[in-house]
Structures are given as structure tokens and as C-alpha cells.
Amino acid sequence: MNIKASAPGKLLLFGEHAVVYGYPCIVTTVSPRVYVEVEKNSGPLKIEAPQVKDTIFVEEAIKHFCEKYKVDNKILIKTFSNFSSKFGLGSSSAVTVATIKALSKFYGIETSKKEIFDLGYKVIRTIQKVGSGFDIASAIYGKTIYYVSGGQIIETLSVKDLSLVIGYSGIKADTASIVKNLEFRIHNSESEYKKIFSKIGKIVEEAKISLVNSDWKKTGELMNQNHKLLQELGVSTEKLDNMCFSAVSAGAYGAKLSGAGGGDCMIALTPKNKIKNVESAIINAGGEIINAKINV
Numbered sequence: 001m002n003i004k005a006s007a008p009g010k011l012l013l014f015g016e017h018a019v020v021y022g023y024p025c026i027v028t029t030v031s032p033r034v035y036v037e038v039e040k041n042s043g044p045l046k047i048e049a050p051q052v053k054d055t056i057f058v059e060e061a062i063k064h065f066c067e068k069y070k071v072d073n074k075i076l077i078k079t080f081s082n083f084s085s086k087f088g089l090g091s092s093s094a095v096t097v098a099t100i101k102a103l104s105k106f107y108g109i110e111t112s113k114k115e116i117f118d119l120g121y122k123v124i125r126t127i128q129k130v131g132s133g134f135d136i137a138s139a140i141y142g143k144t145i146y147y148v149s150g151g152q153i154i155e156t157l158s159v160k161d162l163s164l165v166i167g168y169s170g171i172k173a174d175t176a177s178i179v180k181n182l183e184f185r186i187h188n189s190e191s192e193y194k195k196i197f198s199k200i201g202k203i204v205e206e207a208k209i210s211l212v213n214s215d216w217k218k219t220g221e222l223m224n225q226n227h228k229l230l231q232e233l234g235v236s237t238e239k240l241d242n243m244c245f246s247a248v249s250a251g252a253y254g255a256k257l258s259g260a261g262g263g264d265c266m267i268a269l270t271p272k273n274k275i276k277n278v279e280s281a282i283i284n285a286g287g288e289i290i291n292a293k294i295n296v
């Protein structure tokens with residue numbers, strides 16, 4: 001018997017980095033997904049994962065699952081993805097969650113969302129050593145969520161008609177090393193960084209309200225402010241800054257980098273009638289447009 005499960009990618013709307021230090025963030029899902037298939041294998045565990053980066057997440061997820069639920073691992077696992085892991089859209093967390101969901105189905109073990117979260121978060125922490133787990137929660141709960149590190153709060157927000165343009169900077173960022181580098185810098189001037197995190201935390205609280213109220217002008221302003229604070233944290237790049245600046249000049253309500261920074265993607269909250277202009281502006285600034293549905 002062949003069992004399938006899948007999980008979506010994600011985009012951070014507000015609160016990256018500060019979420020690692022106990023502040024909330026807001027994350028939404030994107031339409032590209034990772035799919036995992038499990039079938040019985042007569043021999044030992046076999047993994048066919050074309051996305052090399054994902055294999056370790058699949059291996060760890062299987063190991064943790066089999067240990068926790070005391071099942072064998074004589075299985076063949078195949079993974080498929082309709083997005084590249086280079087974009088920073090959460091393919092590692094999606095493949096982790098999809099693997100756990102597929103194994104639960106395959107072994108007929110009922111797992112709650114919270115149980116999947118705890119297991120998935122363990123996998124991510126084992127491999128990356130750092131991380132708030134927001135991406136795992138997003139892949140499990142879907143839609144747009146307000147999240148506090150370690151899954152202390154996971155609250156679904158009713159957000160409608162979120163119109164985002166996603167621009168890829170062309171540079172693959174390494175989240176774990178950016179987070180560790182920031183941690184190192186924080187040791188030298190803790191109070192300064194704490195002030196920035198606290199400001200980001202306030203922006204997230206305001207955005208939680210403006211998003212639910214579909215107040216796009218306010219949400220855009222908050223995105224610009226959040227991006228400025230990420231610049232102050234030293235995680236943005238000239239390319240991301242240019243892409244954000246160009247998007248706002250072309251009519252976006254606001255724009256910011258999304259994720260750890262250092263590359264990967266930026267997002268621009270854009271009125272529907274300005275989407276073409278904003279996309280062209282991002283391309284002219286050297287970015288690549290990623291076509292994906294949001295908040296799915």
C-alpha cells in the first residue's frame with residue numbers, strides 16, 4: 001500500500017529573528033508543497049529524495065517517529081516538491097512535517113497537530129541547533145498564524161485577500177549561520193539588540209490587528225518599519241534593500257525581507273492594480289518573481 005501526505009511552504013510576514021528571542025511572529029503559507037510517499041520495503045529503510053538538502057530532515061523525522069512510536073523502519077520513502085529549496089520558502093520544515101504525517105497514516109497512528117509539532121520541532125532543533133519552530137507550525141496549521149517560539153502560542157488569524165508579490169534575490173541564505181552570527185553579535189551589545197527586538201515585537205502586535213482588519217496601508221507601513229529594524233540588526237543586503245525600495249516606489253503599500261535575511265526572498269504588499277508595476281520594479285532591481293498563492 002502506498003500512503004501519501006504533503007505540507008506547504010511558508011513566508012514570514014512579520015517578526016523574523018525577534019521570534020528566536022521570545023517575541024511573536026506572523027507567518028503565512030504558500031501554495032507550493034512538498035509531497036511524501038511511504039510504502040512497505042522488504043529490506044532496510046530506503047529514501048528517494050531528489051532534493052539533497054531534504055534527505056537529512058527525512059532521515060531524522062523517520063528516526064524520531066520510529067523511536068517515539070516504537071515501529072520498524074522497513075519502508076521506502078519518496079519525496080517530491082514543486083518548489084526549489086533555494087528560495088528559503090521552508091522546504092525543510094515542509095518535508096519534515098509531510099514525512100511525519102505520512103508515517104502516522106502508514107502506521108495507523110493518530111497524531112494531533114501538537115504531537116506533530118513537538119516531533120517536527122525536535123527534528124529541526126537536532127539538525128539546525130537553532131530556530132523558533134515557526135516554519136514547522138506553519139506547515140502543520142496552514143493559513144496565517146501568530147506564533148510564539150516553541151509553539152507556546154499558535155493562533156490562526158482570519159486574513160483575507162492578502163496580495164503579496166514575492167521576489168527572490170538570487171542568493172541562497174543559510175538561516176542557521178545567520179541566526180548564530182546574530183547571536184554572537186548580541187553578546188557584545190545586548191541592550192541595543194533587545195531594544196530592536198522589542199520594537200519588532202510591537203510591530204507584530206499591530207500587524208496582527210491591521211492584517212485581520214484588511215488595513216493594507218497600515219500593514220504596508222508596518223512592513224517598511226519591520227524591514228528598517230532588520231537592517232539595523234544587520235541581516236539585510238543591498239540587493240534586498242533595493243528590491244524593497246523599488247517595490248514601494250512602484251506602488252506597493254510596503255515591503256520587507258522575509259526570513260533570515262542575507263538573501264532568499266522579499267515580499268511586497270501590493271494593491272491588485274499595481275502588481276505588474278511592482279513585479280517589473282523588482283525584476284529591474286535584479287530580483288526574480290516567484291508565483292505562488294498565499295495564505296492557503
Ligand code: MEV
Pocket residue numbers: 012015016017018019020130131132133134175179258259260
Ligand atoms: C528564518 O526564516 C526566521 C528566523 O526568525 C529563524 C527562526 O525563527 O527559526 C531568523
